[in-house]
Amino acid sequence: MQDLEYEIADDSHYLFAAGELSAKEEQFIEDSKLKRMVSAYNIKELLKLIRETHYAQYTDRLEEGDNFDSVVTTEFGQMANYLSSRLKASHRPVIHILFAPEEIHNYKLLGKALAKNDNLEQLYTPLLYSYNDMLAAAKGTRFAYMDPLSQQTAFRAAELFGREGSFREKEFALEAHYLESLWDAAKQISVPLIIDFLRVLMDLYNIKSIYRHWLAQEKMDIEKIIAGHGFLDKSYYKHIKKEGAGDFFKALEKTRYRHLVYKGSEPITEHKDFSITEKNEDIFAKLFFRPARYTSYNLEKVFDFFLKKKIEIKTLNIIYNGILYGMDKDRLRHEVMIFDEDKDRSHR
Secondary structure (H helix, E strand, C coil), X not given: CCCCCCCCCCCXXXXXXXXXXXHHHHHCCCHHHHHHHHCCCCHHHHHHHHCCCHHHHHHHHHHCCCCHHHHHHHHHHHHHHHHHHHCCHHHCHXXXXXXXXXXXXXXXXXXXXXXXXXXXXXXXXXXXXXXXHHHHHHCCCCCCCCCHHHHHHHHHHHHHHCCCCCHHHHHHHHHHHHHHHXXXXXXXXXXXXXXXXXXXXXXXXXXXXXXXXXXXXXXXXXXXXXCCCCCCCHHHHCCCCHHHHHHHHHHHCCCCCHHHHCCCHHHXXXXXXXXXXXXXXXXXXXXXXXXXXHCCCCHHHHHHHHHHXXXXXXXXXXXXXXXXXXXXXHHHHHHCCCHHHHHHHHCC
16 A cells, blocks of 8 residues: 655654653554454443443443543544644644544534524534634634634635535535645645645545535536645546546546555445445555654654544444444444454555
């Protein structure tokens, strides 16, 4: 999978953080335990297994009826705050890279909240800033402590959703604005492995956007939903038509993303099932940062820890909700990433 080679130099600024996080590596849940969790008969049995992990602190509130989304929100907020306190100022954009999907969700939420004059705070994922502060930024309030990317994107969300027109076009326009702004902000990082990971995220965004576009049978010009700066440049997508989604996914099998859709083209095009590709994205991401694991202290190693942490939390959320709602075990296992079994799907 790893098509490029990287020279990763240690950075003394991250000496303490890397040491601290290395000690926490042992808290990651082993694949064998994830398998036992997937096989849990009910929530009670699953919670017993969760009590044996770092997430034991949440079991009381889960037993009281809280949903696992609240655990995700709490953990993501803690991750963002840790990074905010440890990173060099020039490296802060990596927080946006790590949480790009959640931030896009938040900005869409702000736009909808203002357009409908509704309070959607319960659906907001607080990362660096609270719902109320981001809402104020969307209305034009300037905060000295808020980074320009967050303030400008919030304002752009309000501007776009305040217009007349197609809701879907507004969403795509906001996503494109955010990703373009993120690319501009990320240039100051000057860390090739992370910049290239952002390029991968751009490509994955495009792949999913084309899938959504095809699934919804939209008439929108496909060039309007394609983000630039990925490894697959915009010219790659010019021949793609709405009715040609199957051929598009087959074409991806000839790119560095072949294992994202390998054995997945049929479920995607015939069964409208994108879950196998979403799981493969996580495998792809974990493998992408393998070069950082053999280094000592640097930004790449810190980012790798939190990327793995984020994937673990997402995996637990899938398992918890699958057990809670009685999902078929085969189906649940299909959606959950067990790395020691699944990694070959995304190797080179």
